[in-house]
Amino acid sequence: MSIRILEPGFNVTIQDLGRASFQHLGVPVSGAVSPVALKIGNALVGNKPGMACLEIRLIGPTIEVLCDAIRVALTGTITEIELIGENGRCRPANQSLVLKKGQKFKIGTISDSGSAYLAIEGGFKLPEVYGSLSTYVRGSIGGFSGKALEQGDEIPLNSWNAEDRGELRVSNLAALEENGPLRIIFGPQKDFFKQESIRDFLTSPYLITRDADRMGMRLDGPVLKHERGYNIVSDGIVTGAIQVPGTGQPIVLLADHQTTGGYPKMATVISADISRMGRLRPGDTVKFMEVTADEAEKARFEHEKMVLSAISGFVNADPWLDEKALYTENLISGFL
Amino acid sequence: MSPENSPSSPVFLSAGDTALVIQYGEVVDVSINRTVRQLAHAVRQLDIPGIIDIVPTMRSLMIHYDPLSLTKQALIDVVQPLLSNLEELEENNKKWLIPVCYEGEFAPDIDEVSKTTNTTIDEIVRQHTLLELEVFMMGFLPGFPYIGLLPEVFDLPRRIEPRVYIPPRSISVAARQTTIYTINSPGGWHLIGRTPVDFYDANRDEPILVCAGDRIKFKSIPSSEFTEIEKDVKAGNYNLELE
Numbered sequence: 001m002s003i004r005i006l007e008p009g010f011n012v013t014i015q016d017l018g019r020a021s022f023q024h025l026g027v028p029v030s031g032a033v034s035p036v037a038l039k040i041g042n043a044l045v046g047n048k049p050g051m052a053c054l055e056i057r058l059i060g061p062t063i064e065v066l067c068d069a070i071r072v073a074l075t076g077t078i079t080e081i082e083l084i085g086e087n088g089r090c091r092p093a094n095q096s097l098v099l100k101k102g103q104k105f106k107i108g109t110i111s112d113s114g115s116a117y118l119a120i121e122g123g124f125k126l127p128e129v130y131g132s133l134s135t136y137v138r139g140s141i142g143g144f145s146g147k148a149l150e151q152g153d154e155i156p157l158n159s160w161n162a163e164d165r166g167e168l169r170v171s172n173l174a175a176l177e178e179n180g181p182l183r184i185i186f187g188p189q190k191d192f193f194k195q196e197s198i199r200d201f202l203t204s205p206y207l208i209t210r211d212a213d214r215m216g217m218r219l220d221g222p223v224l225k226h227e228r229g230y231n232i233v234s235d236g237i238v239t240g241a242i243q244v245p246g247t248g249q250p251i252v253l254l255a256d257h258q259t260t261g262g263y264p265k266m267a268t269v270i271s272a273d274i275s276r277m278g279r280l281r282p283g284d285t286v287k288f289m290e291v292t293a294d295e296a297e298k299a300r301f302e303h304e305k306m307v308l309s310a311i312s313g314f315v316n317a318d319p320w321l322d323e324k325a326l327y328t329e330n331l332i333s334g335f336l
Numbered sequence: 337m338s339p340e341n342s343p344s345s346p347v348f349l350s351a352g353d354t355a356l357v358i359q360y361g362e363v364v365d366v367s368i369n370r371t372v373r374q375l376a377h378a379v380r381q382l383d384i385p386g387i388i389d390i391v392p393t394m395r396s397l398m399i400h401y402d403p404l405s406l407t408k409q410a411l412i413d414v415v416q417p418l419l420s421n422l423e424e425l426e427e428n429n430k431k432w433l434i435p436v437c438y439e440g441e442f443a444p445d446i447d448e449v450s451k452t453t454n455t456t457i458d459e460i461v462r463q464h465t466l467l468e469l470e471v472f473m474m475g476f477l478p479g480f481p482y483i484g485l486l487p488e489v490f491d492l493p494r495r496i497e498p499r500v501y502i503p504p505r506s507i508s509v510a511a512r513q514t515t516i517y518t519i520n521s522p523g524g525w526h527l528i529g530r531t532p533v534d535f536y537d538a539n540r541d542e543p544i545l546v547c548a549g550d551r552i553k554f555k556s557i558p559s560s561e562f563t564e565i566e567k568d569v570k571a572g573n574y575n576l577e578l579e
Contacts, residue, residue, distance in 0.1 A: 260473070271352065
C-alpha cells in the first residue's frame with residue numbers, strides 16, 4: 001500500500017490545506033500554495049477537497065506503484081504524465097487515470113506553472129501534525145518525515161486498489177487558468193510608504209525573481225520608498241501579505257510565511273487570488289490592482305463558484321482511447 | 337500620520353480579506369501587550385464560528401477569519417463592544433522552571449554582554465534567573481516565545497551582525513526580552529546560554545511547550561550536569577514546573 005520515489009524531482013512535498021489554527025503558537029500555516037489545483041485534483045480522484053497531495057514546484061518525481069493499483073490526477077499544469085517503459089506514452093493532466101502495480105511514471109519539468117499537484121485516491125497514510133499532513137520543511141513538521149521527498153522513499157497510502165468506475169476529466173479550466181492583475185487591499189501599513197511609491201506599485205509590472213520559495217517570492221520593480229522607516233514592532237502576517245524591507249523591493253508571502261514579522265506590509269493579495277499567485281514562477285511578471293474590502297468578499301464568493309463549476313463540469317474521460325490506438329496498431333501490424 | 341491608538345479605542349486595520357488587525361500602538365509596551373492578550377481572551381471566549389485563529393503580538397491582535405462565513409464588518413461589530421470591558425486575565429497559565437547553562441560554548445555572547453553592560457557574568461546570570469517572567473507572545477518560529485520583562489541590564493539593542501545560524505535551545509536576550517530558539521534559524525539576539533529543554537519537538541505528542549501568558553523562571557545549571565539533565569528531561573524525569 002505505497003508508492004516508491006525513484007527520482008525525487010525538486011523539493012516535492014506533501015501538502016493539504018495547511019494548519020491555520022496554530023499561528024498563535026508560531027506555527028506557520030503551510031499547505032498548498034495553489035489550493036484550487038489541489039481541490040480539483042482531489043475531486044478528480046474522488047477525494048475530499050482538502051486531502052493531501054504531492055506539491056510539485058519545478059521538477060516532478062518519478063514514481064513506482066507498489067500496491068495493486070492507484071488512481072491519480074495531475075492538476076495545476078498541462079504537463080503530461082509519462083508512463084515509463086511504454087515507448088514514452090503520456091497521459092494528459094487534468095484527468096484521472098489508474099496505474100497498476102509495477103507501473104513507473106514520471107512527471108517531468110513543470111514549465112507552465114509555479115505549482116502542480118498529484119492527487120492520489122484515498123490519500124496518504126501519514127500522521128497529522130496539528131491537524132494537517134502539510135510539510136513544513138524548515139521545522140521538520142508533517143508530510144513524510146517532515147522533509148521534501150527523497151529517492152527511495154516509500155510513501156504509504158490509504159488504499160491498495162482503485163475501483164473500476166470510469167475516469168473523469170476537467171472540461172471547464174477557468175478556475176485553473178485565471179489570470180490578470182493580482183487584486184490587493186492596501187494595508188495594514190500603507191501609511192508607512194510614500195505616495196509616489198503607492199502609485200508605482202499599482203502602475204508598474206513587477207518581476208518574480210529567482211529568490212522564490214514556499215515562504216515567499218521576492219519581486220523586482222520600482223523601489224518602494226518608506227516614509228516612516230522599515231523597522232516596525234512585529235505584528236501578525238497573512239498569506240498574500242506584501243512586505244517591504246529596507247531594500248524597497250517587495251516580498252509576497254506564501255504558505256510557509258512566519259506567523260509574525262517586523263517589516264511594513266504595504267498591501268495584501270485578496271484570498272480569491274491566492275491560488276493564481278501560487279502559480280507564478282520566477283521570470284513571470286505581475287501587476288497589482290486595488291479593490292475594496294467589499295469587492296474582495298464578492299470576488300472570493302465568485303472564485304468559490306468557479307471551483308464548484310469546474311468540479312460539477314467534469315466529463316467522462318475516455319479510458320479506452322489509448323487501448324483503441326493500441327488496437328489499431330495491432331491491426332496494422334497484423335496487416336503487415 | 338500615525339493612526340490614533342489608545343487602550344480603549346484601538347484602530348482596525350485590514351490584512352487582506354482574511355484577517356483583521358486590532359492595533360493598540362506601534363511600540364513595545366508591556367501594558368499594551370497585556371491589553372492585547374485580554375482582548376484575545378475575550379474574543380476566544382465568544383467562540384465565533386468563522387474565526388480561524390487569534391494571534392496576539394506586542395502591539396496588536398490579529399484575528400484570522402474565513403471570509404466565506406464572516407465579513408470584516410461583522411467581526412468589527414463583535415469585537416467593538418468588548419474593547420471597553422476587558423477584564424484582568426485569570427492566572428491559570430502554566431508556570432515553568434527552565435534550567436539553563438550559562439557557561440562556555442553555550443554562552444558565546446555572555447562576555448560581550450558583560451563588557452557592554454559593565455556587569456560581571458555572575459551578576460548577568462543572577463539577573464537573568466531573578467524574576468518570574470511572562471510569555472508575551474509566540475511567533476517567528478514554531479514554539480518561539482517572547483519572554484519578559486528582564487531587569488534593565490538587558491536593555492540591549494540587537495547585534496549589529498545577525499548570526500546566520502543559531503542552534504536550537506539557545507537562550508538569547510535583547511531589549512529586556514529573552515527567548516529560546518526552537519529550530520535552526522538566523523537571528524540577531526545575544527546568546528547567553530543553552531537549555532537542555534526542547535521548547536519545540538516535532539516528535540513529541542505536544543510539540544510546543546509554552547504559550548502566551550505562561551510564566552517562566554530560569555535556573556542556572558553547571559555544564560557538568562547538562563547532559564544528565566538533558567536525559568532526564570527527555571525521559572520525563574525532570575520537573576519543569578515551578579512550585
